[in-house]
Amino acid sequence: xxxxxxxxxxxxxxxxxxxxxxxxxxxxxxxxxxxxxxxxxxxxxxxxxxxxxxxxxxxxxxxxxxxxxxxxxxxxxxxxxxxxxxxxxxxxxxxxxxxxxxxxxxxxxxxxxxxxxxxxxxxxxxxxxxxxxxxxxxxxxxxxxxxxxxxxxxxxxxxxxxxxxxxxxxxxxxxxxxxxxxxxxxxxxxxxxxxxxxxxxxxxxxxxxxxxxxxxxxxxxxxxxxxxxxxxxxxxxxxxxxxxxxxxxxxxxxxxxxxxxxxxxxxxxxxxxxxxxxxxxxxxxxxxxxxxxxxxxxxxxxxxxxxxxxxxxxxxxxxxxxxxxxxxxxxxxxxxxxxxxxxxxxxxxxxxxxxxxxxxxxxxxxxxxxxxxxxxxxxxxxxxxxxxxxxxxxxxxxxxxxxxxxxxxxxxxxxxxxxxxxxxxxxxxxxxxxxxxxxxxxxxxxxxxxxxxxxxxxxxxxxxxxxxxxxxxxxxxxxxxxxxxxxxxxxxxxxxxxxxxxxxxxxxxxxxxxxxxxxxxxxxxxxxxxxxxxxxxxxxxxxxxxxxxxxxxxxxxxxxxxxxxxxxxxxxxxxxxxxxxxxxxxxxxxxxxxxxxxxxxxxxxxxxxxxxxxxxxxxxxxxxxxxxxxxxxxxxxxxxxxxxxxxxxxxxxxxxxxxxxxxxxxxxxxxxxxxxxxxxxxxxxxxxxxxxxxxxxxxxxxxxxxxxxxxxxxxxxxxxxxxxxxxxxxxxxxxxxxxxxxxxxxxxxxxxxxxxxxxxxxxxxxxxxxxxxxxxxxxxxxxxxxxxxxxxxxxxxxxxxxxxxxxxxxxxxxxxxxxxxxxxxxxxxxxxxx
Numbered sequence: 001x002x003x004x005x006x007x008x009x010x011x012x013x014x015x016x017x018x019x020x021x022x023x024x025x026x027x028x029x030x031x032x033x034x035x036x037x038x039x040x041x042x043x044x045x046x047x048x049x050x051x052x053x054x055x056x057x058x059x060x061x062x063x064x065x066x067x068x069x070x071x072x073x074x075x076x077x078x079x080x081x082x083x084x085x086x087x088x089x090x091x092x093x094x095x096x097x098x099x100x101x102x103x104x105x106x107x108x109x110x111x112x113x114x115x116x117x118x119x120x121x122x123x124x125x126x127x128x129x130x131x132x133x134x135x136x137x138x139x140x141x142x143x144x145x146x147x148x149x150x151x152x153x154x155x156x157x158x159x160x161x162x163x164x165x166x167x168x169x170x171x172x173x174x175x176x177x178x179x180x181x182x183x184x185x186x187x188x189x190x191x192x193x194x195x196x197x198x199x200x201x202x203x204x205x206x207x208x209x210x211x212x213x214x215x216x217x218x219x220x221x222x223x224x225x226x227x228x229x230x231x232x233x234x235x236x237x238x239x240x241x242x243x244x245x246x247x248x249x250x251x252x253x254x255x256x257x258x259x260x261x262x263x264x265x266x267x268x269x270x271x272x273x274x275x276x277x278x279x280x281x282x283x284x285x286x287x288x289x290x291x292x293x294x295x296x297x298x299x300x301x302x303x304x305x306x307x308x309x310x311x312x313x314x315x316x317x318x319x320x321x322x323x324x325x326x327x328x329x330x331x332x333x334x335x336x337x338x339x340x341x342x343x344x345x346x347x348x349x350x351x352x353x354x355x356x357x358x359x360x361x362x363x364x365x366x367x368x369x370x371x372x373x374x375x376x377x378x379x380x381x382x383x384x385x386x387x388x389x390x391x392x393x394x395x396x397x398x399x400x401x402x403x404x405x406x407x408x409x410x411x412x413x414x415x416x417x418x419x420x421x422x423x424x425x426x427x428x429x430x431x432x433x434x435x436x437x438x439x440x441x442x443x444x445x446x447x448x449x450x451x452x453x454x455x456x457x458x459x460x461x462x463x464x465x466x467x468x469x470x471x472x473x474x475x476x477x478x479x480x481x482x483x484x485x486x487x488x489x490x491x492x493x494x495x496x497x498x499x500x501x502x503x504x505x506x507x508x509x510x511x512x513x514x515x516x517x518x519x520x521x522x523x524x525x526x527x528x529x530x531x532x533x534x535x536x537x538x539x540x541x542x543x544x545x546x547x548x549x550x551x552x553x554x555x556x557x558x559x560x561x562x563x564x565x566x567x568x569x570x571x572x573x574x575x576x577x578x579x580x581x582x583x584x585x586x587x588x589x590x591x592x593x594x595x596x597x598x599x600x601x602x603x604x605x606x607x608x609x610x611x612x613x614x615x616x617x618x619x620x621x622x623x624x625x626x627x628x629x630x631x632x633x634x635x636x637x638x639x640x641x642x643x644x645x646x647x648x649x650x651x652x653x654x655x656x657x658x659x660x661x662x663x664x665x666x667x668x669x670x671x672x673x674x675x676x677x678x679x680x681x682x683x684x685x686x687x688x689x690x691x692x693x694x695x696x697x698x699x700x701x702x703x704x705x706x707x708x709x710x711x712x713x714x715x716x717x718x719x720x721x722x723x724x725x726x727x728x729x730x731x732x733x734x735x736x737x738x739x740x741x742x743x744x745x746x747x748x749x750x751x752x753x754x755x756x757x758x759x760x761x762x763x764x765x766x767x768x769x770x771x772x773x774x775x776x777x778x779x780x781x782x783x784x785x786x787x788x789x790x791x792x793x794x795x796x797x798x799x800x801x802x803x804x805x806x807x808x809x810x811x812x813x814x815x816x817x818x819x820x821x822x823x824x825x826x827x828x829x830x831x832x833x834x
C-alpha cells in the first residue's frame with residue numbers, strides 16, 4: 001500500500017478487508033453444524049497412531065541437572081516418539097494435495113524439551129514431506145530429566161560443559177530424534193482408519209507444589225503443603241468404531257523429576273513408565289503422555305527408580321479407570337490456530353551483566369554473563385522480547401485444548417479455567433519451544449528459581465517483566481475468540497487508526513485497493529501520473545511484481561484509474577520516469593522500459609546495467625534518487641560485487657558501496673555507502689542512508705573525493721546520527737503483543753527504511769531540517785530533526801515528539817515502507833499493508 005503525509009495531506013493505499021471479513025464469517029458456521037452425536041458404531045474420524053524408538057544407542061550426556069558431568073551409564077526404560085494423527089472422516093483429500101494438509105498431528109517426545117529452532121526444523125520437514133500445517137501440528141515434550149541433552153536449548157545447564165565427543169554424540173542423537181519424528185508422522189498418516197474420539201477426566205495426586213515459601217519469599221525446593229497444584233488428568237480416548245481401544249492421550253501437570261541428578265541412567269520417568277504400562281496392558285495401543293502447567297510441581301515421594309515406577313502405576317491405574325467410564329464423544333470439527341505471544345524481559349544493565357563475568361558464583365552464571373555481553377557487543381542491546389508459541393485446538397463446545405511453549409507454572413492453567421469457565425479445559429505446556437520457565441505475576445513478589453535463577457540455564461537475558469501473565473493470558477484468549485487485532489481495516493476506516501503528533505497536519509486518503517496492492521515505492525511523473533512499484537510476489541518470488549501508473553481523471557485529488565505498465569517482475573524495488581520511458585531496479589538488472597505504441601503498457605524492455613545480487617528482497621538494489629550532478633543514485637542493499645554497464649561494457653567493483661549511474665551514457669560509479677533501502681539527499685547535495693536497525697546515517701564526504709588518493713584505503717564513511725546508533729527507541733501505538741517480529745524488536749527501530757530528508761519547510765521545526773524514517777514493524781513514521789554537529793549532524797526529536805511519533809497507527813497491518821515529499825509539498829507514505 002502507499003500513503004502520503006503533508007502539511008495538509010496524508011494519503012494511503014491500503015489492502016481491502018472485505019474478503020477477509022467474509023471468510024471469517026463463513027468459517028465460523030461449520031463447527032456448530034457438525035456438533036451432532038454420532039450413532040452407534042459410526043466413525044466420525046479417521047485416526048492413525050505410531051510409536052518410534054529413540055533410545056540412545058551410545059552413551060550420551062543426560063540433561064535436566066547441572067551436576068551431571070559424564071555420559072549416561074545405562075538404560076532403565078526405552079524412550080519413544082509417539083504420534084496421534086486424525087481428521088474428519090468426511091474430509092476428502094483433493095487430488096494432488098498432500099495427505100497431511102487436513103490432519104491434526106499430536107506428538108509426544110520423551111525428551112527434556114524441544115527448542116524453537118528444532119521445532120521449526122521438524123515443522124518444515126513435515127510440511128514439505130506430508131503437507132502438515134503448523135497450526136495442526138503439536139510437538140510436546142515429556143520433559144524427562146533422564147533423557148539426553150539435544151545440544152539445542154537449555155544450552156547452559158551443565159557446570160562441566162560438554163566435551164567435543166559428547167557434543168558430537170548429542171548432535172547425532174538429535175538428528176535421530178528429528179528423523180524419528182518424521183518417521184512417526186508418516187506411519188500415523190499411513191495408519192489413518194475409521195475411529196471415534198472421546199474425552200474424559202480423572203485425578204492423580206502425587207504432584208506437589210515444590211516452591212517452599214518463608215515469609216512470602218521463595219526459600220528453596222521441597223513440599224509446600226498449601227501450595228497451588230493441579231491434580232486433574234484430562235484424557236483423550238481413540239477407539240475403533242466398535243469400541244476397541246487404539247490409543248490414549250493423557251495430560252498431567254507435574255515435572256518428570258522423580259529421579260535426581262545422581263541417577264545417570266536413561267528413562268522416561270513416571271511419564272515413560274506409565275505409557276509403557278498402558279501399552280503393555282492394552283497390546284497394540286499407543287499411549288501419549290503430555291505435561292500440563294506443572295513447572296512448579298514435583299512428584300512426591302521422589303529420589304528412587306521405585307518411586308518413579310510407583311507414580312507410573314498410579315497414573316496408569318487412573319487412566320484405565322477413566323477409559324472404562326462413559327466419556328463425552330467428540331464429533332465437532334476442530335478449529336486449529338497457532339500464534340506467538342511477545343513476552344518482554346526485565347533486563348539487567350550491561351554493567352550488572354559484566355560484573356558477573358568474573359564475579360558469578362557458578363560456572364553457569366559466569367558463562368551466561370559472557371554470553372549476554374557478547375550479544376550486547378554485537379547487537380548494541382539485549383533481547384527485549386521472546387516469541388512464546390501458543391496454540392489452540394477447539395472442538396466447538398465439546399473440548400478445548402490449549403498448548404503453550406515453555407515451562408509454564410500452574411497459575412496459568414488455573415486462570416484460564418476460571419476465565420473460560422471450563423473445568424475440563426485441557427492445557428499442555430512444554431510444546432513447540434521449551435524456552436525457559438514462564439513464571440506468574442505472583443512469583444515476581446516471591447522470587448526464586450522459576451522466576452529468575454532458571455534464566456541462567458536457558459540463556460535468557462532476565463526474568464519476565466511485570467504484566468507478563470496478563471499478556472500471555474490475553475493472547476490465548478484472543479486466539480480462542482478469533483477476534484485478533486491483526487484483522488485488516490477497511491480503507492474507509494483506516495484514517496481513524498492514524499495518530500499524528502500535531503493537529504497542524506491532516507490526513508487524507510487518495511487511493512486504495514483495488515487500484516493498488518502491495519506497493520513499496522513511488523515516483524511522480526511530469527504529466528501528473530503516479531508510478532507505483534508493487535511486489536505481489538513478496539516474499540515467495542513468483543514474478544508477481546508490477547509497475548503501475550495511477551491517474552486522477554476527475555480532478556478531486558484522489559486517483560481513480562490504474563494501468564499496469566509492466567508486470568511479471570521478480571521483486572522490483574524502484575522506479576523513475578526517464579526520457580520517454582521508465583527506469584526500474586529489478587535485480588539483477590536496472591531496466592529501461594518504454595511504451596512505443598501508446599497503449600499504456602511497456603513493449604520495449606532492455607537491461608542497461610546488470611550484476612546486482614539476488615539477495616533477500618529487502619536487501620536488493622533500490623532506486624532512484626536524483627543527484628545535483630544529474631546522476632541517479634541507487635541504494636546497494638546487499639554487499640554488491642562486480643556491476644556492468646551494458647552500454648559501455650564498463651565493469652566496477654561496488655563492494656561495500658552504493659551505486660551512481662548516468663543512464664543516457666551508461667556511466668557507472670561506486671559512491672559512498674552502503675544503504676539498505678533508498679538513498680536520500682538534502683538541497684545541498686549531502687547524502688544519507690539507512691539500514692534496518694540504524695535508522696539514518698550521513699555520508700559527510702563523497703567517495704569521489706576519498707578515492708582521489710589510490711594509496712589510501714577508507715571505509716564507507718558513515719556518520720551515525722542517532723544515539724544509540726543501533727536500534728534507538730520508538731513509541732508505537734500498537735503493542736508488542738500483536739506485532740512480534742524478533743527478539744530485539746520491542747519498541748526499538750528494527751525495520752527502519754527509506755530515511756528521507758523532507759526538503760519542505762512545512763515539516764521543519766525551529767529552523768531545523770526534518771527527515772522521515774519508516775518503521776513498518778512498529779507501524780509508524782518517525783520524524784528526526786537534523787541538528788548540525790561539526791561537519792555532520794545528530795538526530796533529535798521535536799519537543800512534542802519526546803514520547804510519541806510523528807505518525808503512528810493503532811492498526812498492526814499498517815506497514816509504511818517508503819516516504820518522500822511530493823511536488824505538492826506533501827509527505828507521501830507508501831503503506832504496504834500486511
